[in-house]
Structure formats: C-alpha cells, structure tokens
Amino acid sequence: MLVSRGSRAAITMACAALLLATSACGSDKPEGATTTTQVRLYGSDGNMLNSFAAELKERADLVNGMKGTTPLTPLPESFTGRLRTVDPKLTDYLYSAETYDAVVVSALAAQLAGSTDAAAIAKQIVGVTTGGERCDGPAACLQLAAQGRDIEYRGVSLTRAGFTDAGEPATASYATLHFDDQKLDDGKTEFVGAGDESAASSKTPPRGKKQRRSATPLILGGLLPQTGDLAIANPPMAAGAALAVKEVNAAGGVLGKPVVWVDGDDGTNPDVAKATVASHIAKGVQVFIGAGASGISRAVLPDVVAAGRVLFSPSNTDAGLTTVDDKGLYFRTAPSDILQGRALADVILRDGPHKIAIVARKDSYGEGLQGNVRADLERAGIGADKVKLLTYEPPADADAAPVDFTAGAKEIKDFGPDAVLIIGFGESAHVITALADAGVQIQH
Known part of the structure; x- marks a missing residue:
C-alpha cells in the first residue's frame, strides 16, 4: 500500500506520542524485579535481501x-518474469528496476543527443525524465526520441516523477x-x-536531434559489485542491466547501432573499482553503470570526471552525493538516504522502542544513513540519551578478516536497547552473530 507523506508523518507522531506516554507511565512490575530485554533487529537496503540469510x-x-x-517499487510480474529469463536463479530484485532504468535513460539520452559523446549524453539525462511526451518502455520512447x-x-522505478536538477529521483517508493x-x-x-x-x-x-546514425556505438560499462561485501546485491542489478540492453537492442538500438x-x-x-574504470576508459566506455556502493562512487568519480565520462549509479543512496562536485556527469536512479532515513525511523517507531542502538559500517553510506535516521528519531521526540550510535570498519577486501564486533556487542548489551538497527552489507552478518554471542536476546 502507498502511504502519503502526510499519513506517514501522522504515523510517526502517533508512534512517538505512544512511546513517550509509555515511558512516562512507568511499569507495574514489582520494584527490584529484573527482566531480560528482548531486542528487535532492523536492517536497511544493504542487508534486507533473501541472500543475506546465507x-x-x-x-x-x-x-x-x-x-x-529498502528503496523498492511494486514490481509487475511482467518485469520480474522478464528478469528471470535473463537469470532463472534470481531470488531478490533489489535495485533491478533502478539498474534497468539507468541503462534505458542513458540510451534515450544518447538518441536525443544524436551522439554517443558522454558530455552530450549527460546534458540530456535529466530532460529525458521530465516535461515531455509521456512514454514507457524502450521501444516507444526510442521511437519518439x-x-x-x-x-x-x-519506467519501472521512475513511476511518479522524474529527476531533480541534481540528477536523482524527486520521488521514491x-x-x-x-x-x-x-x-x-x-x-x-x-x-x-x-x-x-x-x-x-x-x-x-x-x-533533440532527429534520427541519425552514429559512427560509434553507445558503449556502457558495468561497474557493479560482482565481488566484495555488496556482492549479495549484484545478481538483480546485473539482470536489470542485461535485460535493458537486450530490450533496447531489440527496439533497434541507439543511433542505428x-x-x-x-x-x-x-x-x-x-x-578494484579504479582499475575497472581505467580499463573501461581504454575500451571507449562512455557511460558507467555503477558503482554499487556510495563510497565506491565517491572514490572513482574524480577519475570518471577527469576522463569526461558519465557515472550513473542504480544503487547509491548517500545524501552527500546530491551536492558532490561532478561537473554534471554523475546521476543516480536510487533515492537519497534523506528519504530512506524517514522511512526507517517510521518502521522503528511503529514498534514503540524505548532505547535504540544504531550500528553502521564506517563509510559514507553507513554513517550518512545512520545520521539521517538519528535526526528523524530526534524530530519524533526520541532523546539523545535513548539512542546509541556505533560504527565498525568493513573488511578491506575478500581476503581480510571478518568484522570483529565483540566490543561493540558488549556496549550494546550494557546499554540495554530494545531495538538495534544494523546498516551494512553482507559483512553485517557478523554484527548479528556478535550480538547473539554477547548474550543479547534477539526477538524472533
């Protein structure tokens, strides 16, 4: 079901009021009685996947x-069914629609620009999503372009509104x-x-320029998390990209190729990402589809911009990327974490917690979303003494030792929360096992 902004705000205020009232009314337990607090776990887009359990x-x-x-639009079976023709083993669809739309928008921008030059493509990307003749699907849109x-x-993820001037969705689900x-x-x-x-x-x-043929094809370069902590999210993104390329080419391709x-x-x-960027540039890639993690996009963006290419991510949510110095060459189909922070705070507040611990991987995604959730909890009336913030260093690569959250888990147990939000990727599984090993009673 879709809930309006006003309804969501009302829910948040009601939850906060209930929380404060419950805190103020005290307890009917005999003085001196002790109980073991059960902790409810919460997650974010990096770990709310079927593959995370493994x-x-x-x-x-x-x-x-x-x-x-997680950022997710209700996906029609017509779309998920087509995805499964690309990858029959798919169990998750996270960011598949955003990846599909990033590829299609890039193709439409090149067609309207009448060129595969990256700078010309970049100037059309925002306009492809706003203010013109409404169309959906590569075939219909390419014909008009x-x-x-x-x-x-x-498209599939861009359903309500187009991009902002900064090159990101104005609305999200x-x-x-x-x-x-x-x-x-x-x-x-x-x-x-x-x-x-x-x-x-x-x-x-x-x-826009009318139909013309290009001497060079539009070359898109994948910069997706095939390995590393975010690899659990790669299959749906890879399938979304492959399906979009297949359907764009079935509709005649771009500029006749x-x-x-x-x-x-x-x-x-x-x-790893920088090496891939260098390789792609040498192969003539004009538009990079990625990176998966916000921190990786921050790391490679200077290289992409210096080469005059486009970086178009389907999954970056770091709010700080809205104002990053990108020379007009960075775009994303994923919404800013300012929006996800509100959604996560709403979910937590509905359960009426008294004390909340927020654990995040130490990077721009983790700390950024952590700060946004904290701010929204504060606006709902949750005092600073009721919230504990912790971070952990994610592994440098696949060969590094796993996350050791032993000390953090003890801090959380001593704090005594009844809600723990874990913001991370696949590596955050070690945070959960550390909590259990520390004696934190996880509510099932």
Whole structure:
C-alpha cells in the first residue's frame, strides 16, 4: 500500500506520542524485579535481501523477525518474469528496476543527443525524465526520441516523477520488509511513497536531434559489485542491466547501432573499482553503470570526471552525493538516504522502542544513513540519551578478516536497547552473530 507523506508523518507522531506516554507511565512490575530485554533487529537496503540469510550460514535463523526498509517499487510480474529469463536463479530484485532504468535513460539520452559523446549524453539525462511526451518502455520512447521529440520516460522505478536538477529521483517508493523462516516474507511487504513531485526539474533540455546514425556505438560499462561485501546485491542489478540492453537492442538500438555492454566489477573496493574504470576508459566506455556502493562512487568519480565520462549509479543512496562536485556527469536512479532515513525511523517507531542502538559500517553510506535516521528519531521526540550510535570498519577486501564486533556487542548489551538497527552489507552478518554471542536476546 502507498502511504502519503502526510499519513506517514501522522504515523510517526502517533508512534512517538505512544512511546513517550509509555515511558512516562512507568511499569507495574514489582520494584527490584529484573527482566531480560528482548531486542528487535532492523536492517536497511544493504542487508534486507533473501541472500543475506546465507551470510550467517548455520545461524541463519538469527534473522527471523528482522525487519527493515529498502528503496523498492511494486514490481509487475511482467518485469520480474522478464528478469528471470535473463537469470532463472534470481531470488531478490533489489535495485533491478533502478539498474534497468539507468541503462534505458542513458540510451534515450544518447538518441536525443544524436551522439554517443558522454558530455552530450549527460546534458540530456535529466530532460529525458521530465516535461515531455509521456512514454514507457524502450521501444516507444526510442521511437519518439528518433523523431527528435521531447520525451518524459516512465519506467519501472521512475513511476511518479522524474529527476531533480541534481540528477536523482524527486520521488521514491520504499518497501518495509520482514524476515521469516530465513527469507523475506513477501506477504508482509508494505510500500510507502516518499519525496515531492514538485522537486522534479523544470529546466528545458537541449533540443533533440532527429534520427541519425552514429559512427560509434553507445558503449556502457558495468561497474557493479560482482565481488566484495555488496556482492549479495549484484545478481538483480546485473539482470536489470542485461535485460535493458537486450530490450533496447531489440527496439533497434541507439543511433542505428546495437548498444554494447562491457562487463566490470567494482569489488566493493576502491582499488578494484579504479582499475575497472581505467580499463573501461581504454575500451571507449562512455557511460558507467555503477558503482554499487556510495563510497565506491565517491572514490572513482574524480577519475570518471577527469576522463569526461558519465557515472550513473542504480544503487547509491548517500545524501552527500546530491551536492558532490561532478561537473554534471554523475546521476543516480536510487533515492537519497534523506528519504530512506524517514522511512526507517517510521518502521522503528511503529514498534514503540524505548532505547535504540544504531550500528553502521564506517563509510559514507553507513554513517550518512545512520545520521539521517538519528535526526528523524530526534524530530519524533526520541532523546539523545535513548539512542546509541556505533560504527565498525568493513573488511578491506575478500581476503581480510571478518568484522570483529565483540566490543561493540558488549556496549550494546550494557546499554540495554530494545531495538538495534544494523546498516551494512553482507559483512553485517557478523554484527548479528556478535550480538547473539554477547548474550543479547534477539526477538524472533
């Protein structure tokens, strides 16, 4: 179900009021009685995936009862079915729609620009999503673009509004997800709308050019997390990209030539990502689809910008990227964590916690979302003494030792929260096992 911004605010205020009232009324337990507080676990887009349970191996049952949010639009079966023709083993669809739309928007921008030059493509990207003739799907939109007509693409993730001037979605949809029996229970999933349609750009893009043929094809370079901490999210993104390229080419390609896809790994590691960027540049890639993690995009963006290419991420949510110095060459189909922070705070407040610990991986994504959630809890009336913030260093690469959260888990146990939010990727499974090993009673 979609909930309006006003309804969401009302829910938040009601939850906060209930929380404060409960705290003020005291307890009917006899003085001196002790109880063991059960802790409810919450997660975010980096770990609310079916594949996350496997990261806990034989202790996968620890995720049962965990809930959280992720940017996700209700996906039609027509889309997920087509994704499964690309990858029959798919169990998650996180960021598949955003990846699909990033590829399609890039193709439409090149067609309207009448060029595969990255700078010309960049100038059309925002305009492809706003203010023109409404169309959905590569075939219909490419046909209009080939006629030089201004279009307003509506795809799978871009359904309500287009991009802002900064090159990111003005609106978003979030799903509240629940783990049950070591997998996400689709029957409990709720969808909440966020953002403001009036924030979409009203600027007029350069005039589109009518059908012409290009001497060089549009070359897209994958910069997705095939390895590293975020590799659990790679399959749906890879499938989304492959499906988009397939359908764009089935519709005639771009400027008379098939779109070329060059595979590439960001490794959830700056060094791996930088090496991939250098390789892609040498192969003539004009648009990079990635990186997966916000911190990796921050690391490679200077290299991409220096080469005059476009970086278009389907999954970066760090709010700070909205104002990053990108020379107009960075875009994303994933919404800012300012929006996810509100959605996560709402989910936590509905359960009426008294004390909350927020654990985050120590990078721009983790600390950024942690700060946004904290700010929204504060606005709902949750005092600073009721919230504990902790971070952990994620492993440098796949060969590094796993996260050791032993000390942090003891701090949390001593703090005595009844809610713990864990913001991380696959490595955050070690935070959960550390909590259990420290004697924190996880509510299932």
